[in-house]
Amino acid sequence: MAFGSRPTGSGKHRGSSRLSRKTAGYAGIAALATTGVVGTLAAPAFAADNSGPSMEDTGQNPVVVANDLQGDIVAQADSQQRAAEAVSAQAQAEADAKQRAAEAKRVAEVAEAKAKADRETAERVAREEERKRLNTYVSPVAGSYVSTSYGAGGAMWSSGSHTGIDFHASLGTTIRAVGAGTVVEAGWGGAYGNNVIIKHNDGTYTQYGHMDSLTVSAGQQVAPGQQIGRAGTTGNSSGVHLHFEARTSAQYGSDINPLAYLRSHGVNL
Template sequence: MAFTRATGKHRAPSRLTRRSANLAGVAALATTGVVGSFASPALAADADAPSAEDTGLTQIVTMDSLADEIAAQAAAQKKEAEEAAAKARARAKAAAEAKRRAEARAEAAREAEERAAREAERKRLNSFRLPVAGSYVTTGYRAGGALWSSGSHSGVDFRAASGSSVVAVGSGTVVEAGWGGAYGNNIVIRMNDGTYTQYGHLSSIGVFVGQQVTPGQQIGLSGSTGNSTGPHLHFEARTTAEYGSDIDPVAYLRSHGVAV
C-alpha cells in the first residue's frame, strides 16, 4: 500500500514535539531494559529544551530585582525625608520655645522695671523736702514779738533771697493762691495726708486753685510782700486751711523725713 502525505508546506517538528518524542523513546528503552549507552542520546535531547531566555524567566527575575531595588531606594529616601522633617520640626519647636522663654524674660524684666518705676514714683510722691532748697530757719516757731498780731510767730521763716524758687514740700492740691493780707502773696496746699502747708510773702505765684502739685515742684518765687521786713519765706504747717490751726513746722517736716 502506498502512503501519501498531505499537501502543503512541510514544517520541521517543534522543539517541544522533539522533546516529547525523545522522552517517549527513553521510556520505551527503559521498558525493554536497554538503557546503558542509549541514555546519553536521551539526555542530550534535553539540550533542545527551551532555554530560560526563550521562556522569559530571566527577564522576569531581572525586572523583579530592579523593582525591589527601586522600592528599597524609595523607602530609604522616604525615611530620610521623614527624619529630616522630624529634625526640622524639633529645631522649629526648640526655636519657638527659646523665643517664648526670651519673650517671657523680657516681659518679666519689663514688669520688674515698671514695678520699680511705680515704686520710685510712689516714694517720690510720698516724700517731703524743704520749701527752699538748701535753706535754713532764721526765725523759729512761736517766737514772740510785736511783729505778729497774735503775739507769736505762727510758722517759721526760711532764708531766701528775693526771687528764690519756692517748692511744694509734698504732694497735694492748691486750695488758695493769691493775696493773703499780712501774708502778702501766699499759697495754701492741702497735702495728701490731710494736713495743710502755707507759703507767704511771695513775689510771684506760679500755681492756681485746684492744681495738683508734687514734691519739689516750683509753686512761686520768694519775696517780701505783705507784713514783712525783708525777703524770706514764711512757712506754716496746719491742721486746717484756716489761720490759727498751726502746728510746729519743723517737727512736721522732720516727721516726714526732712532734715531741718
C-alpha cells in the same frame, strides 16, 4: 501464494509504536519545562526519534525565563528599597523640621518671658521711684535756715505767737513746694500777703506767705521741689523772708509745728 497472517489480539501485549513514544517524549519535555528542570532527563525521550524537537529548541527557554524573572525581582527589590529610603529620609527631614520649629518656638517663648519680666521689673522700679518722689519732702528754701522759730511770742502776730517758722531768703529767691500735692489757694492772703496753700497726699496742708510773686494757680498739681513763687515782703512783713506753716486743714488756727513736720518727712534742718 499463501501469506502468513499476523495475529490480531487485543493489543495489550503490543509494543509502543513510534508515534506513541514520540508523543510521550514531548509530554515529558513539557512537564519538565513547567518546573524549570532541564537536563539529561529529557534526553532519552528524544533518543527514540531524532526528528523531534532538539535540545536547543526547547531546553534553553526555561533558563532564559528564570533569569529574566530573577532580574525583575532584583530590580523590584531595589526600587522598593530606594522608595523606602526616600520615605525614611522624608520622615526624618519632617522630624528635624518639627524639632527645629519647636526649638525656635521655645527660644522665642523664653525671650518673650524674659522681655516681659524685664518690662515688669522696669515698671515696678519706675512706680517705686515715683512713689519715693511723691513721698519725698524738701526744704521750701534750698540752703536756707530758720530765722524765727515756731511759737515765738511778740506783738507783731495777731495771735500773740508765731504760727509758723520763717526762712531766711533774698528778694526773688525761689520758693518750693515741700511735697507733692494740689494747690488749694494761690493769691492774696491778707496779713500773709501773696500766699499759696497746698494740700499734700497724706492729707496735711502747708502755707507759704509774704511772697513777691506766684508761679502756680489753684487746682494745679505740684511735685516736691517745684517752684511755686519767689520770696518777697508782701502783707504784714518786717522784711524779705518766707513764712512757712504746716496745718491739719486749709484754715487758719489749725497749725502744727512745721519744723517737726518737715523733719518727720525726712527734711534735715
